Amino acid sequence: MLDRLEKERTLTDGEFLEILTTTEYDGELGERADAVRRKVYGDRVFIRGLVEITNYCRNNCYYCGIRRGNRLCTRYRLTEEQIFSCCDEGYGLGFRTFVLQGGEDPRFTDDRICAIVSGIKDRHPDCAVTLSLGEKSRESYGMYRQAGADRYLLRHETADEEHYRKLHPAQLSLENRKRCLFDLKELGYQVGSGFMVGSPYQTSECLVEDLRFLQKLDPDMIGIGPFIHHSQTPFADRPDGSFELTLKLISVLRLMFPHALIPATTALGTINPRGREMGLQRGANVVMPNLSPTGVRELYQLYDNKICTGEESAQCLECLRNRVAAAGYRIVQDIGNVKR
Ligand code: SF4
Numbered sequence: 123m124l125d126r127l128e129k130e131r132t133l134t135d136g137e138f139l140e141i142l143t144t145t146e147y148d149g150e151l152g153e154r155a156d157a158v159r160r161k162v163y164g165d166r167v168f169i170r171g172l173v174e175i176t177n178y179c180r181n182n183c184y185y186c187g188i189r190r191g192n193r194l195c196t197r198y199r200l201t202e203e204q205i206f207s208c209c210d211e212g213y214g215l216g217f218r219t220f221v222l223q224g225g226e227d228p229r230f231t232d233d234r235i236c237a238i239v240s241g242i243k244d245r246h247p248d249c250a251v252t253l254s255l256g257e258k259s260r261e262s263y264g265m266y267r268q269a270g271a272d273r274y275l276l277r278h279e280t281a282d283e284e285h286y287r288k289l290h291p292a293q294l295s296l297e298n299r300k301r302c303l304f305d306l307k308e309l310g311y312q313v314g315s316g317f318m319v320g321s322p323y324q325t326s327e328c329l330v331e332d333l334r335f336l337q338k339l340d341p342d343m344i345g346i347g348p349f350i351h352h353s354q355t356p357f358a359d360r361p362d363g364s365f366e367l368t369l370k371l372i373s374v375l376r377l378m379f380p381h382a383l384i385p386a387t388t389a390l391g392t393i394n395p396r397g398r399e400m401g402l403q404r405g406a407n408v409v410m411p412n413l414s415p416t417g418v419r420e421l422y423q424l425y426d427n428k429i430c431t432g433e434e435s436a437q438c439l440e441c442l443r444n445r446v447a448a449a450g451y452r453i454v455q456d457i458g459n460v461k462r
Pocket residue numbers: 179180181182183186187188189190224225226256
């Protein structure tokens with residue numbers, strides 16, 4: 123079955139379910155995924171400098187620590203100068219991609235976002251700018267692209283309609299999330315999507331739907347991480363997602379999308395101290411160290427106990443460089459475009 127998954131990059135729903143619900147294939151799956159990533163990307167690991175520009179959000183997703191309804195969250199917004207200075211510092215450290223991430227914050231108007239994107243591109247023309255700022259109109263996405271944005275990350279979170287309803291309030295819809303993703307593709311962005319593993323009410327069938335949706339979208343980047351509860355959300359008492367299942371899905375995704383940029387996420391490193399290293403060994407090829415000012419890192423808590431909130435950017439990178447090397451890979455100074 124794994125032979126077929128590797129060659130044809132797909133399986134039947136029943137076969138996907140068998141892989142997801144048994145441990146029979148786990149060892150071989152991880153080895154094959156690593157071999158495929160080495161064939162396409164060698165031992166190279168791309169770094170993305172993450173700048174968390176605002177933790178204000180107009181939405182109220184039930185799983186998210188910075189949801190509008192969390193009155194206990196101390197809010198912040200970075201100024202343009204702070205954002206530029208994070209990128210300048212990152213550039214000096216060897217980063218060639220900056221990811222501007224934030225909640226859906228109306229104070230970051232389209233004009234302001236465009237000015238920030240073009241400001242970064244003016245300062246660092248050899249770098250890619252990735253945005254991760256949520257659902258916007260096609261017109262807004264077009265403006266950001268015109269201003270120089272290269273990539274956009276927007277996880278679909280779950281491709282199952284009923285499941286989506288259980289994770290989000292009625293104002294948000296899976297239909298609009300999908301519309302955003304296809305608009306972004308049409309506008310020429312390198313697009314990233316992904317989902318949570320083990321979110322409340324998720325079934326194995328939901329995960330198969332996630333894989334099917336990704337086949338339709340054919341994204342350049344796929345970010346998945348275990349669901350981790352946040353104590354100030356409606357899902358405070360829900361159990362966290364499975365580390366092993368997340369690793370398994372990273373391997374499945376690598377075989378389905380050999381070219382994809384798949385991060386070993388911070389959530390993976392939060393749920394297991396060696397999570398990111400093990401993610402790399404199972405098919406991931408990207409890490410996203412934090413470049414946000416240390417003073418605000420604690421405040422951008424989508425889930426509890428997020429790691430790497432105390433270190434300076436340089437320390438954070440050094441720590442990751444050592445971890446990646448110990449796992450058998452190499453962090454490179456590269457814009458890290460997708461290799462189609
Ligand atoms: S998941 Fe994103 S859109 Fe939803 S509340 Fe959190 S930051 Fe806002």
